[in-house]
Amino acid sequence: MSELIRPIFVNVSIIVSLTFLANMIFPFNHKRPRTLKENLFFGLIGSIAAILCMIYPIEALRSTVFDLRTVPLMVITLYAGLIPGSMCALVIILARLWIGGEYAWVGVLLTIIALLTAFSYASLFREASKKWKPALVAGLLYFLFYIMIINMYVDFLPNSFYVAYFVPFYITYFLVLFLIDRLIQINMQLDETIYLGKLSILGQMAASIAHEIRNPLTTVRGMIQFISDDTEDRQLKQYAPLLIEEMDRSNKIISDYLALIKPNEMTLNQINLKKVVEDTLALLSPLGVYHNVIITSEVSHDKYVKADEHHLKQCLINLIKNGIEAIEEGGTISIKEKLSSPGHIDLIITDDGKGMTTKELEQIGLPFYTTKTKGTGLGTMITYKLIQNMKGSIFYKSFPEKGTTVTLRLPLMK
Ligand code: ADP
Ligand code: MG
Numbered sequence: 001m002s003e004l005i006r007p008i009f010v011n012v013s014i015i016v017s018l019t020f021l022a023n024m025i026f027p028f029n030h031k032r033p034r035t036l037k038e039n040l041f042f043g044l045i046g047s048i049a050a051i052l053c054m055i056y057p058i059e060a061l062r063s064t065v066f067d068l069r070t071v072p073l074m075v076i077t078l079y080a081g082l083i084p085g086s087m088c089a090l091v092i093i094l095a096r097l098w099i100g101g102e103y104a105w106v107g108v109l110l111t112i113i114a115l116l117t118a119f120s121y122a123s124l125f126r127e128a129s130k131k132w133k134p135a136l137v138a139g140l141l142y143f144l145f146y147i148m149i150i151n152m153y154v155d156f157l158p159n160s161f162y163v164a165y166f167v168p169f170y171i172t173y174f175l176v177l178f179l180i181d182r183l184i185q186i187n188m189q190l191d192e193t194i195y196l197g198k199l200s201i202l203g204q205m206a207a208s209i210a211h212e213i214r215n216p217l218t219t220v221r222g223m224i225q226f227i228s229d230d231t232e233d234r235q236l237k238q239y240a241p242l243l244i245e246e247m248d249r250s251n252k253i254i255s256d257y258l259a260l261i262k263p264n265e266m267t268l269n270q271i272n273l274k275k276v277v278e279d280t281l282a283l284l285s286p287l288g289v290y291h292n293v294i295i296t297s298e299v300s301h302d303k304y305v306k307a308d309e310h311h312l313k314q315c316l317i318n319l320i321k322n323g324i325e326a327i328e329e330g331g332t333i334s335i336k337e338k339l340s341s342p343g344h345i346d347l348i349i350t351d352d353g354k355g356m357t358t359k360e361l362e363q364i365g366l367p368f369y370t371t372k373t374k375g376t377g378l379g380t381m382i383t384y385k386l387i388q389n390m391k392g393s394i395f396y397k398s399f400p401e402k403g404t405t406v407t408l409r410l411p412l413m414k
Pocket of ligand 2: 322
């Protein structure tokens with residue numbers, strides 16, 4: 001027994017420590033698509049983990065080699081997809097062929113099966129809110145193939161072997177999946193904290209600047225009104241109302257931003273999601289028609305969220321407007337709902353506009369980041385902050401030339 005426990009322990013340690021190492025270099029996140037550099041890196045880390053596992057096999061009976069090498073292979077394929085998965089599989093296959101022996105090809109076959117089972121559940125895994133389910137099915141499927149193949153070709157193994165091999169396999173497999181999930185959460189919280197810090201400084205600055213501008217504006221407005229009332233100048237009389245109107249407009253823009261930046265004006269109520277979406281669409285459909293964009297919504301009437309109606313509308317306006325502006329020559333925007341994590345509802349806004357590259361995705365929500373000539377680069381930032389105040393969250397998924405999906409996660413009313 002002890003000759004089993006030692007190598008198992010070594011295998012587990014290798015895999016766990018490399019998981020942490022990978023997280024140090026490229027912190028795990030939900031962002032997609034990944035860059036090629038990240039994909040290659042995850043492939044490399046998986047390969048190193050697998051090779052090290054193979055150097056310390058759990059059992060090596062008559063030229064067979066058993067170790068946990070398929071754990072990194074399957075985990076990486078589930079999380080990062082086919083490129084890193086195939087890279088890792090290729091390295092394992094080459095290493096197994098290099099070790100040689102009459103059962104080398106069984107090892108190769110099992111590696112391919114591990115890659116394929118993990119890959120066939122990868123997209124389900126990425127979308128799922130309860131990730132353990134597809135992971136469990138992929139693991140069981142692999143185990144089934146495994147028993148079949150080993151039973152057929154390596155017939156001298158006792159039944160107790162399967163237990164001795166698969167119990168540590170499963171424990172490590174789920175341990176690593178759990179670790180990565182936790183690390184993603186921690187990384188996201190860290191990002192958010194840094195982001196909110198920047199935001200609060202910016203908010204204070206914007207509020208004071210807005211205030212400084214509003215004061216002289218009010219004075220000038222009063223002066224114009226005063227002078228124009230008893231002047232003989234025809235031109236001044238004619239243009240004064242226009243001047244005043246433009247000043248009122250500037251004042252309103254500033255007031256709107258101030259209202260958004262002030263955090264204490266939020267009141268959380270029970271809000272009917274369908275009603276808010278419909279109100280927003282009524283407001284935006286002229287803009288949609290103008291840009292040749294069809295907006296569809298499928299939201300059921302019985303969903304209530306805990307939110308501030310005015311702020312939620314503002315967020316939807318910002319997000320849908322961005323969608324409309326991303327569509328250049330006509331297209332569609334769809335709004336759907338999905339119950340994902342417990343106690344929350346997802347509002348999924350998808351456009352088929354020009355999309356964003358990974359680099360652009362990283363910058364979205366940063367103050368003053370815009371790619372538009374008339375953009376302010378404040379819309380997404382304000383949306384992030386408002387949603388955060390409502391205890392919700394936002395995720396972006398975007399592919400250049402294909403479109404963007406924004407997921408707005410809001411707390412459901414009990
Ligand atoms: P603005 O709309 O004023 O530019 P935002 O903060 O709303 O500011 O958006 C910042 C940038 O993010 C935009 O300029 C655009 O490049 C990008 N962006 C936001 N939403 C989308 C989208 N749905 N599709 C493509 N690009 C988007
Ligand atoms: Mg915008």
